[in-house]
Every structure is written in C-alpha cells, then in structure tokens.
Amino acid sequence: MTTTDFPTTVPVRGIRTFHPRRGRMTARQTTALERLWPVHGLTVPDVPGTPVDPVVLFPRRAPLVLEIGSGMGDTTAAMAAADPGRDYLAVEVHTPGIANLLDLISQHGLENVRVARGDALDLVAGLPEGSLDAVHVFFPDPWPKARHHKRRIIQPPHVALLRSRLGPGGRLHCATDWAEYAEAMRQTLDADPGLVNAHSGFAPRPAHRPVTKFERRALTAGRPIADLIYHRR
Template identity: 55%
Template sequence: MRRFAEGEGPSPDPAGSHFERRIRSFQPRRSRVTLSQGDALRRLWPKWGIEIDGKQRLDLAEMFEGRPVVLEIGFGMGEATAQMAADDPDTGILAVDVHTPGQGNLLALAERNGLDNVRVANGDAIILLTEMLRPDALDGVRVYFPDPWPKKRHHKRRIIQPEFLTLAAARLKPGGFLHCATDWEEYAEQMLEVLEAHPDFTNSQPDGGYTPRPAFRPLTRFEGKGLDKDHVVHDLIFLRGTEETD
C-alpha cells in the first residue's frame, strides 16, 4: 500500500483518541492506491481535503461560496458523486468516506472535470455531524448503498437508525432532504420503517412507500453489480419538517 508522509494526504485516523469509540457503521479501508490516485491525494488533499478530527467547525458558506450544500456519506470510487457535481454545479457536495483509493479517485475526477463544488472529507461522518457542522447547515444528506451489515447480530451497525436520523435532522435546514438508496431488500424495509416513524421526517411520496428512482442519481458501479444479480434497488426520499429541531 502507498503510504503518505505527514501532510501528504488523508490521515488513517483523523479523530484519534479525542472521541470515545462507539459502534461504527463502517470499516476503515486504506487499501492500495494507484499512482494516479496517490498523485491526486498528494497534490489536491491540501486544497480540497478535510480531516474529520472533531476539533473545528466548518464554515460551509465560505467553503462552497454560498452554494446550498449536500452531505454525501459513502461515495465508493466517486464516479456518481462527480457526475452529480457536474450536473448541478450550483450545489456544493461534501463527500465523506474512509476508502483511500476512492478519495484519490474523486479528487482526480474533480480536477479533471473542473468541479470546484466538491470537497472530500476523511473520517467518521457521525463525528462530522456532531462536532463540525452547525445546526441547519445542510440542504440535503445522501446515503447511497450503505453497508447492509446482513448478519442480524450486526444490524446495530447500520447507519440508518433513529439516533442517526435525529442527528441528521438537526443539521438539515427545514425542508431539507434525506435520500437513501439500497439494493438490500430487508435493509430497505428497515429504512422505511424507521423513517416513517421518526417525528422529524416526512415521506416525499404523498402515498408513502419508496420513491421511484430519480433521474439525477447516476447508476453506480456497485449498483450495477447488484442489478446483474437481480437485486431490486429502493430509493427513499424524506424531508425534514418545517418545525424547529432542538
């Protein structure tokens, strides 16, 4: 694996011991990076990279020059993120992941396509939401194809839980959206159940249920593999209520 000297690229554990180790919904993956990904990380991380260390509050208005901002949690290799950024240059995307090759790939795509509306954050999205974002800072949150943790004893690791929804609602502006997508049928059912039950969110579908696949969500590599296996993909788009969130 390509290793980075201090200051060269993303840290393997940006929050360090500053926060109690909770149950995590992800597994850090500092796997092998290609030469082009490593080059992008070394050159572009100081410009477009953010360490989720929990020590600072981010000024998203300054960072994205006043654009509305969407938080994307988990972006894989970044192709879909880059496509959405290119299709909607007036929206800022704060993309969070712990996969080093994907971080490098997204930075390279952003540079290649002139995408100045993308920032790449490294670390735990829960620490980012809890410690580094102000209330009502976000216009949307995207969680596409999160780890389904299929074994029952691991279901507590799934990110879409009531506690996460309460935290996300506190960081969303009134009327802001939470958009989830999964090809894991049982997880989709759980997502729908906890979202329908949460007092801070309302289903964007007047009759309830899942949302038809929106045209703005690109087909991801991971999604394509699932479709090849006859998996059914479910989208869920819920809106934060207009009442003030504590």
C-alpha cells in the first residue's frame, strides 16, 4: 500500500477535538485496509469545508447517519447491520480502528457503510446542510482537565455545525461515561435554539445502541453511562 492509497497523517489545524493514537494492526486488519480502503474509504479533504457529496459515496439514495469517532467499529457495524434502510458514514483517525471496521464490513457483507479518515468537523463542514438523518457521538474524548475543555467536541459552535447538517427532525445522539462531561453536554445541547430534547433530561439507554467493550469497562469501573438524544426543530 502506498501513502497515496491511505492517509498516514491527519492535518493539524488549530485546536483538535481528538488525540491521535498509535496501535499495532493484526495481519487480518492490514489485509482489510489494503483491500477495502479503495472501495469503502474516504479521505477527509485537507482543506476544511471542501464539499463532500454523500450521494457519490453510496450506490443508492438513503437516509444518512454520521458516526463520529467510530473506534474499533463494532458499534457502527452492528447498527448498520440492524438498520439496512439507512447508510452509515463513520469517521475516525485511529488506523487500527478503521482497518477493523473495514474487516467487519467484509465479514458481514455490509453495503451501507463507508469509512472516512480525518477530522470529523472538517468533514461535517463539507457536507450539504440538512443532508444527515442522524449524528452519533458515542464516548468522545472527555478532555477532563479544565484547560483542555476547549478541545471537547460538544460545545456551542460545534453543535451548531452538527445541527445545521441535520434535516428537520434529524437526531443528534451523544453518549458518555464521564459524569461532568455529561452534564456539560446537556447544558450545551439544551442551550442550542435549534435542538429539542427528546426526553426531559438524560435519555433511557436506547436498545438500538450496542453495548461495547469500552462501555462494559466503564460500567465495571463504576462509571454510569449517560445518553442524550436531541432532534432538530
């Protein structure tokens, strides 16, 4: 595989909302990356806001779900398999996670999943307004230190951008195991004039969101999980 096939770095622009991690890949993941990236992969354009047409990514027109920070891809693959009527675009920066999701796409024969590598906010800025049926932000980096709160993805300008890409009635679903961040998320989402909370506060755990290994570790460590579900007015 050459560097022209798969981006080896993510451009640095201003304040990042993510922390790139290194990790080893299995032989199976390496093979999946080499074989499937050209078919299912998308490199987020280097110039923020470069138009990205979701219509050219999938062989059909269907409601589109954006999964921000798909990790190892287990949740994306499971939800896409259970929801064949919608397409899923996962964006991640962790190469082993991207490769693992590509492998899951192959294992389960998923035609409704594409994987993007790069900054999710740059990708969102390039999507047409109202083009998304849902946005999932599951267990983003909580950036727990106060001086790092500016790096959190759920903050007013980012939420306004995400909301603008949702169609009327589109859903923004966030989840976190960090109690302080959960409350900060709720306050930020409540303050957005274009969003309506689907519940009176935190949402009951939705059955359609799979339990991941990460979530099980959080529960074992005694960290409760908070879900927040909002709709665009």
